[in-house]
Amino acid sequence: MERKIYRVVRGMRDLLPKDLVAWRRLEAHAADLARRFGYQEIRPPLLEETELFRRSVGEVTDIVEKEMFTVERGEHSFTLRPEGTAGVVRAYVEAGFAKTAPLQKLWYLGPMFRYERPQKGRERQFTQFGVECIGSLDPRLDAECIALAVRFFEGLGLGAAGGLEVRINSMGDGDDRDRFREAVRAFVAPKLAQYSEDSQRRFERNVLRILDSKDPRDIELNRGAPQLIDFLSDENREHFDKVKGCLGAIDVKVVVDPTVVRGLDYYTRTIFEVHYPALGARSALCGGGRYDHLVEQLGGPSVPAVGFAIGFSGTLLALQELGLLADDEPTGPDVHVVLADGVTELEGLLLADQLRQAGLSAAFDAEGRRMKAQMKNAVRSGARLAVILGPEELERGEVQIKDLLSAEQSAVPRAQLPERARFLLAQVPPTQVAP
RNA sequence: GUGGGUGUAGCUCAGUCGGUUAGAGCACGAGAUUGUGGUUCUCGGGGUCGGGGGUUCGAUUCCCCUCACUCACCCCA
Structure with a gap:
């Protein structure tokens, strides 16, 4: 009699009782912190119409092109959420918050799915804690949002080690972005042939990505490239300055990094990443920023928003690296x-x-x-x-x-x-x- | 999706220049101690040597494929 051995699906893993000791700690910490910042929990379903992600994340992103777990049912196409923002925004619009209570500060925590090649700290099912502050362009909320992310890591002991790095940048908005993109294109075009193959591909796909290439040749060629910050409108520059001012006021240390370019299409104005550099290639623990047009783009009214997502895998890895994970056994009976x-x-x-x-x-x-x-x-x-x-x-x-x-x-x-x-x-x- | 590495007991690993019954430590179970726990000693269970195919008298060992893990790239949490 043949016995088939069933194994966990590639890129996914079982969280055993002993693993959950640490996981519960992160979950409880996230929930408590969000509450302290005045956020309320929201739980959209794991499955949304595929179209929602195409529209929000962007057609030409890797996520949409090759990383979605999609199921077709007759006429319908559904996809397991590859990120949290789209579903939250959809729920915001559907619940009619725009009319009754436009400013919503929402947080979520749960699994996301991307059909990628698994690697340490990157699974096909991964967990994110994220917040979305929808309904205001107030720069204090950008700062609050960044502070929440930073305090999350500090509260776990990662900040105390001094290994945390918060990088922020502004991507401007609409026109700024277009003018900047053209300037980068004009800067790269003459010497495109000297760039790495990857960057030559990026030239067509997403020029801005060339700016944060890791290839040494590209880094050299990028010297003197235009900086997005120089292309900001007065209004957007002022917004960015205020965000920085607010962060300074509450003592959140950040570095302005012009090379930070977020991958998803919907970002505008303030963007930021929290890195734990000791982790090497997988150092980004958190990414976020403003998405002032997404709500409208998804059929809602024109309301600005800001948010972030923190990946648990990377966070746990960092904690492990620093020996901050007590290897507690699950608590037994009394x-x-x-x-x-x-x-x-x-x-x-x-x-x-x-x-x-x-x-x-x-x-x-x-x-x-x-x-x-x-x-x-x-x-x-x-x-x-x-x-x-x-x-x-x-x-x-x-x-x-x-x-x-x-x-x-x-x-x-x-x-x-x-x-x-x-x-x-x-x-x-x-x-x-x-x- | 691309390139490299790895895959022997639950875990960490030895080993076989191809040879018949594959080992250790830890863990697990029993006994020493017929009513009491983290020490010690003794004994024991447990492996289709990741899976499939090929070469060979014979493969865990050599070759090919495949799967999984892992590192880096693409991309990203």
């Missing part, structure tokens, strides 16, 4: 029930149930092992207390209750077990005894 020979196995279930009814978490040993093995399991499970029942206790209507940290043990009437257990659990654990 109490582990151990049965000695001579009592029926049902007692394990009864005692556990008694504790559970009282609101404590409890487990019993399921394999009918020797007591020594049961005690070992109790410790391994992470339980703080062991409750032991043997024939003698049974006869007296008692159980033994043992604090596995202090090794202190005492008898207690069965009726008082939950109360006693609760008391012991509330005790400060004795300082770890040196071995």
Whole structure:
């Protein structure tokens, strides 16, 4: 009989209980921080009409051209979200917020999907925490948004290491961008043949990308290239200056980096990235910026917006690198029930149930092992207390209750077990005894 | 999608210049200790040597393909 081995789909992975200790920490941190910044959670579905992403992300981006997980159902085409903004904006428009409460500060957290070649820190299913502040062009909100991203990392301990770098730039808006793009084209065109193959391709696809090429030849050729900042309209320059001013005022350190060019089509004005350079090629932990035309582009009214997305994979990698991930085991039950020979196995279930009814978490040993093995399991499970029942206790209507940290043990009437257990659990654990 | 590296037990890895029963440490289970945990000792279970094909008397070892992981590129969180 042939046995097929099923494996996790390429580019995806199982998060096992031990992995989730760290994940929960990030999730809780994100939710708490967003709340402190006045953001509310939103959960759009994972699946949207394919057209939505084509329109928002941009037809000629890699995401749309080759990285979408798409399912066709008759006339319809749906795609698993490759990023979060499009769905949130769609929901914003659909909910009619523009008329009832135009300024919406929303956050989301969940899986995204891109059909890419997997690599460390880049999976086909990945998790992003993102915020979208829709409905205002106020530069204080740009700054607030960037601050939120930075505080997210600082709160995890990444800022303290001094390894964080926040790069910002302004992409201008409409006309600025067109004039700048033409200027770059004019700058590159005469020596296009000297550029790398990749950049020659970019010339047609997305000229601006040539400016952040990593090829040494390109970097050399790019010297003296036009800077977007010089092409900004007065209004946009003023906006950018105000954003920088606000960031300074709340002590968020950033560097203005003219080479920052975000990949997606919808960005305007302020754009930024948070890098953790020690991670090498995959150093960008967060990317975001303004998208002042997207809402209108997706059929809504003309309202500006700003947001960002943070990737969890890279964040976890950075934390790991710095040894900031405690390798905590998942927390076990409060109490582990151990049965000695001579009592029926049902007692394990009864005692556990008694504790559970009282609101404590409890487990019993399921394999009918020797007591020594049961005690070992109790410790391994992470339980703080062991409750032991043997024939003698049974006869007296008692159980033994043992604090596995202090090794202190005492008898207690069965009726008082939950109360006693609760008391012991509330005790400060004795300082770890040196071995 | 392009190029390089790797793939032996749950984990970390040895090994076979092609030769018959593939090893270690850790982990896991049992016993020493017939009612009590992180030490020690003894014993034990567990591997189609990633998968498929080829060369060969014989392949885990050599060749090809494939899958997965990994590093870099494209791109990006």
